[in-house]
Amino acid sequence: MRKLALSDEILMKVDKPARYIGNEVNSVMKNKDEVDIRFAFVFPDVYEIGMSHLGIQILYDMLNRREDIWCERVYSPWTDLDKIMREEQIPLFALESQDPIKDFDFIGITIQYEMCYTNILQVLDLAQVPLFAKDRTEEHPIVIGGGPCTYNPEPLADFFDIFYIGEGETVYFELMDRYKEWKASGKTKKEFLEMAAGIPGLYVPAFYDVTYHEDGTIASFEPNNEHAKKVIEKQMVLDMTNTYYPEKPVVPFIKATQDRVVLEIQRGCIRGCRFCQAGMLYRPTREKDVEVLKDYAYKMLKSTGHEEISLSSLSSSDYSELEELVTFLIEEFKDKAINISLPSLRIDAFSLDVMSKVQDIRKSSLTFAPEAGSQRLRNVINKGLTEEMILEGAGQAFEGGWTRVKLYFMLGLPTETEEDMKAIAHLADKIARRYYEIPKDQRNGKCQIVASSSFFIPKPFTPFQWATMLNKEDYIERAKIVNHEMKAQLNHKSLKYNWHEADITVLEGVFARGDRNTGKVLLEAYRLGALYDSWGEHFNNEIWMQAFENTGVDIAFYNLRQRDLEEILPWDFINIGVSKKFLQREWQNALDEKVTPNCRAKCAGCGAAIYGGGVCIEGKN
Amino acid sequence: MKARIKFRKYGCMKFIGHLDVMRFFQKAMRRADIPIAFTGGFSPHMIMSFANPLGVGVTSDGEYFDIELVEEIDMKAAVERMNQVMVEGIDVVNMVPISDDKKQTGMSIxxxxxxxxxxxxxxxxxxxxxxxxxxxxxxxxxxxxxxxxxxxxxxxxxxxxxxxxxxxxxxxxxxxxxxxxxxxxxxxxxxxxxxxxxxxxxxxxxxxxxxxxxxxxxxxxxxxxxxxxx
Structure with a gap:
């Protein structure tokens, strides 16, 4: 039987010991003496969050298909265990073997959101691995980062040996092969990194020098090693149907956030909302074959025993075979008491019909994401959802028996005026009015319209990457304007408005578009005790403000400054296919309030066609 | 018909609490194709009741739960199927038919x-x-x-x-x-x-x-x- 890394006494003392014991259904056990490469795959957040992440499940399955690799999982120890591990000097371990990951060949960290950055340092620290890449030697694992945040990896540049820019299914095996050759050769770590730098999509931050102008903007970003490429090309899977996907995902013992089979139906989005980073990063949109998806649904439900299946994509309604897939799932699995959970579909006759079949109308709510209250601002952000569409969809739903509507908005979008803010309240009220148009005897009591807003954060590789942000106080002020207007509406008793805290928005803004200098703040905040910053109960803004002060890094430089279109941005060395010219054009279209059609309606010439796949070649073969 | 399943819990599985063991068996029933009965309604539940919760940290050779089946099955074969989808630390020992009488369910006796x-x-x-x-x-x-x-x-x-x-x-x-x-x-x-x-x-x-x-x-x-x- 496996020996656990933690004693019974510790496991009895900490919350949810199941986070640390591994042994889950479909977890992969191998003999460590029979593998050449030991890979620790880290999700730097707590187990229940990390276990819900599809990307790790895909790559865990992919890497473990090779007999010479054993990929194991690691999540951030919760604060209770974190404390014990530091006190007792227990090195961080992988769940499967329970072995310390400092002895592994690779520590691969998926970087999904900015507020997990301190947890990355925690993982390295608890692993007893030096935090800075420059302090690590041939004796230490290679630390490699991947995921959406690596499209601006610069805030983390000092802590990683390699960043993997692109989708994980593409060049990992090549890297593994090179690693084995290098290990056998006895060459230096630098020589390995030079080899890695030659693989498409891999970025070795130490091989680049950045110089700055006096005003703090970047003067130059140049390779300092002949093996380093000037531009890093995003890697992507073109054939989504015939690629890696787990038939046997790991099933946690404790309830994870995603306690269900997840079917990825497509990657990318044709819509081109100007605030949306994923919509640009994953271009072109690529679909999976519906027959293959049906087969996966069977196999994954069987191998996991999950009682729910859900579809995953950025915009499921745009999947061309959606109707066939959803009809199949309902007919095939409804009698077997399998819940079918549909991600936010566009509200129309089809989706309402489907929803009425799979959920209890009285308990479920409709979700719309207009993102902005006024049509003018929706044109600015290129959100192709009109008031007519919302009222039409809501009207149909109300007549079908629904009474609850959720609306998602963003505040602080470029060009936003007070009128745009108030329009959020007006839109919510119009939806409520639509409900009360239904004769009293035909409706189900009161309706409930819940509007929520988050604050807009400009992201790299979007047309809004040049946009300015606001101060914390200004954000809150805008939310109050909306709240005040909500209370002035006719149906205010049926309306509810929630808004997010603004502290985290400010930090996310800094790290989303930060340069290498922001890494100092991160380290300082971690040293001062910041951890689990995405968890309200642990987030401590004072620590962060102290860290900015101690390091002399200025928030305003990153968030409030107007960026020049010609400025060298920290992430300019990455090519995602979508050209900077296109982003500039779209930024101008935004300011002109001009809508750009979606990829299927009319190609906007973004540049992603260079990959020669997905929606770019639809109907052309 | 109703059946009673006996299982052992040992090793690291002693850290999995009672509610999570229930969840584990709900999924295991599906993996092993046990024709278990469900309650009706929009969110059907498996008809399954556990005899007596075992504290976290305690191991056991004698844990029980009762299920309702929609059809008669070969219980020996079912035990084998279940054991193929268990994890280290949980073994199914046996499965026996029990009386349909409500008063005879595991929890109450x-x-x-x-x-x-x-x-x-x-x-x-x-x-x-x-x-x-x-x-x-x-x-x-x-x-x-x-x-x-x-x-x-x-x-x-x-x-x-x-x-x-x-x-x-x-x-x-x-x-x-x-x-x-x-x-x-x-x-x-x-x-x-x-x-x-x-x-x-x-x-x-x-x-x-x-x-x-x-x-x-x-x-x-x-x-x-x-x-x-x-």
Whole structure:
């Protein structure tokens, strides 16, 4: 039987010991003496969050298909265990073997959101691995980062040996092969990194020098090693149907956030909302074959025993075979008491019909994401959802028996005026009015319209990457304007408005578009005790403000400054296919309030066609 | 028809709490294609009830749950199918048909359980076994029982049906279930007290051996393991 890394006494003392014991259904056990490469795959957040992440499940399955690799999982120890591990000097371990990951060949960290950055340092620290890449030697694992945040990896540049820019299914095996050759050769770590730098999509931050102008903007970003490429090309899977996907995902013992089979139906989005980073990063949109998806649904439900299946994509309604897939799932699995959970579909006759079949109308709510209250601002952000569409969809739903509507908005979008803010309240009220148009005897009591807003954060590789942000106080002020207007509406008793805290928005803004200098703040905040910053109960803004002060890094430089279109941005060395010219054009279209059609309606010439796949070649073969 | 499934829980699975073990078996039933019955409505649930929750940290050779089946099945084959989809630390021991009578479900008929408890790290002084033989000769055994609301002193002796020293361990049969319930921790604490030791420094490993129903009367109890109740 496996020996656990933690004693019974510790496991009895900490919350949810199941986070640390591994042994889950479909977890992969191998003999460590029979593998050449030991890979620790880290999700730097707590187990229940990390276990819900599809990307790790895909790559865990992919890497473990090779007999010479054993990929194991690691999540951030919760604060209770974190404390014990530091006190007792227990090195961080992988769940499967329970072995310390400092002895592994690779520590691969998926970087999904900015507020997990301190947890990355925690993982390295608890692993007893030096935090800075420059302090690590041939004796230490290679630390490699991947995921959406690596499209601006610069805030983390000092802590990683390699960043993997692109989708994980593409060049990992090549890297593994090179690693084995290098290990056998006895060459230096630098020589390995030079080899890695030659693989498409891999970025070795130490091989680049950045110089700055006096005003703090970047003067130059140049390779300092002949093996380093000037531009890093995003890697992507073109054939989504015939690629890696787990038939046997790991099933946690404790309830994870995603306690269900997840079917990825497509990657990318044709819509081109100007605030949306994923919509640009994953271009072109690529679909999976519906027959293959049906087969996966069977196999994954069987191998996991999950009682729910859900579809995953950025915009499921745009999947061309959606109707066939959803009809199949309902007919095939409804009698077997399998819940079918549909991600936010566009509200129309089809989706309402489907929803009425799979959920209890009285308990479920409709979700719309207009993102902005006024049509003018929706044109600015290129959100192709009109008031007519919302009222039409809501009207149909109300007549079908629904009474609850959720609306998602963003505040602080470029060009936003007070009128745009108030329009959020007006839109919510119009939806409520639509409900009360239904004769009293035909409706189900009161309706409930819940509007929520988050604050807009400009992201790299979007047309809004040049946009300015606001101060914390200004954000809150805008939310109050909306709240005040909500209370002035006719149906205010049926309306509810929630808004997010603004502290985290400010930090996310800094790290989303930060340069290498922001890494100092991160380290300082971690040293001062910041951890689990995405968890309200642990987030401590004072620590962060102290860290900015101690390091002399200025928030305003990153968030409030107007960026020049010609400025060298920290992430300019990455090519995602979508050209900077296109982003500039779209930024101008935004300011002109001009809508750009979606990829299927009319190609906007973004540049992603260079990959020669997905929606770019639809109907052309 | 109804069936009763007996399983063992050991190794690292002792850290998986009762509710999560239930979730584990709900998924295992699907993996093993057991034709289990569901409740109706928009969110159907498997008809499954567990006999007696096992505390986190405790291992067991005798855990039970009852299920309702929609059709008759070969129970031996079903046990094999289930064992193919278990994890290390949970084995299905057997599956037996049980009466459809509601009063006979696992939860309500549990009356006693056997445990083997061992003190860890040589926490008992050498020769404790001799002294422990007199433990049950006390007229009453008082211990402070803590609940969420209060602390009260109770005499646990009537709830200890059997007590004997077995090597380095203590074997006990104690009252279990919804009417009376005595946890082995309390018995071991009482023993620690009896041996004049500081309970704070003691740590025990508890292992449940079997769970019983009372087929006799309240006065004259007759215990039968749950898989033998017809």
């Amino acid at each position: 549990v009356a006693a359980a056997d445990y083997l408890s061992t003190v860890k790290y040589n926490g008992f002084p050498e020769g404790w076994q001799d002294k422990a033989k007199d433990f049950m000769n006390q007229p009453e055994i008082h211990i402070v029982k803590k609940t969420k609301k209060s602390e009260k002193e109770v005499d646990i002796k009537p709830m200890i049906y059997k007590f004997e020293v077995r090597g380095d361990s203590v074997y006990m049969q104690v009252a279990t279930g919804s009417v009376e319930n005595l946890k082995p921790e309390l018995v071991m604490q009482a023993l620690g007290q009896f041996l004049g030791l500081d309970n704070e420094s003691l740590s025990f490993a508890h292992h449940r051996l079997e769970v019983y129903a009372n087929v006799g009367s309240d006065e004259e109890k007759q215990f039968v393991s749950l898989d033998q109740v017809s």
